[in-house]
Amino acid sequence: MTRPAGRRSVSARLPDFPWDRLSSARARAEQHPAGLVDLSMGTPVDPTPQVVRAALAAGADAPGYPQTVGTAELRQAVADWLRRRFEVALSPDGVLPSIGLKELVGSLAVHLGLGQGDVVVVPELAYPTYEVGARLAGCEVVAADSLTALGPRRPDLVWVNSPSNPTGRVLPAEHLAKTVAWSRERGALLVSDECYLELGWAESDADKPVSVLHPDVCGGTHNGVLALHSLSKRSSMAGYRVGFVAGDGSVVAELL
Template structure:
């Protein structure tokens, strides 16, 4: 029997297409300022590193569901930081980074050929990849009523948005929940950037103002990569509808999708300490202020960007032209087309660089 290539069904990895622009940026006399990816550059807090080391001598297998301490810390943090109530520790499941969870959720939830997955018009590429891995169909739609009578099995929402930093208001999220419940669809809310708001209030899909305290068919995915600088740890979790979380747990136990115990201990510490998170948020706030002002002085428009780790930038030209313009100044950005056709005249510029590199970028953009 001929081997079926899963990779052949997937789109090309977007960042592989930036090689030429990256080479141009690297040739700058003062070196490249890489603002094309959202990877943390700041130190991991000592309290987190100490927790990681505290169980490094433990030889046994960790549990897929995670320690009680981790799940309790997650429940408490959701309430303390985001006003989410009504979550039990049985409704929290750690993930090996939220990209992994998002990529496999359609498969883990049993979706397949014929099922429809709705993703935002501007979307993190992994939403589409997850649907394709499950063999499902996708459609891009922010206004769900435009889908007409067609039913969906799963709806991804992302607020604050990657790439645009747009924040969905409570009333919009309420409409998404109502639309999905009429069709018995699952709503998965990617809340990776919920703790990084600047000019608007971002709320969880599990906020009682959104769902009236009813978490049925709702899942929220949370990451510690951005707010706690734990991208290298692969630390995240999913929470919401206890029955859906239980189903995910059962499949993941069979598949061996287990977060290492030291990482679980580190997550517990990160979720229990708000001080390091506040410090990191203020670092990003300062970088955003400097970089946004420099970009606007250079003649660009920053759209949305009320929250998150990116500036969504345009001057009304093809995005690859803008990428090349920045690359000539030693700055690497991500073309908006990575995130969907409606991003064809934008670039995404990350705040995840050191203060020195952000300042260098700002100086290069001076008229």
């Protein structure tokens, strides 16, 4: 197929994926007598829990199409889990299951209707799919850990990730609350990737990771705020492709 004159390929506007940029370093590391210690991808090594495998087997006879919104029981279970684990009060209408989290991250800007002229803010060191998804939609990407560095610019989407991949940094509730307020003042949607939220190492409750949906962070309202969760790491279910988005009910309805 001949591409129309002047049209750029999709891959031409995407950044090099980190695995490609690391290929030369990997080749050198593999020459070490002790072999390669590969920390490039967080692939679970523990077996998938038996209760999950049993549920998969029990549901294997499923000839019909599932509902995009998920079952009422599933969405209620997610809402109950968020309340038990993170003190988040949320209606099931604010929950939407997704086929994996990487897939949702990579397509979120498109689903939100963002495109050329829109600005997406990502952390300076971050999961690369934040940038890939924004560029697929044609957005401008700004890497910044300090939102004040943006000056008068008004972003449309702001990504945060705590605990961070790859740095492990945990953002305190006070920092997250300021980020929520800053984003709301500018009409930006704040999206928090919380797939590592249960994997903090702090012994003190005061230092444990906190959800952006916690009332101390969002002020008791989820307007303009979304949290993304994945079962890949916490439940050794990376091959199952299971995740969900929770938060602002109007945005969740738009994604649906």
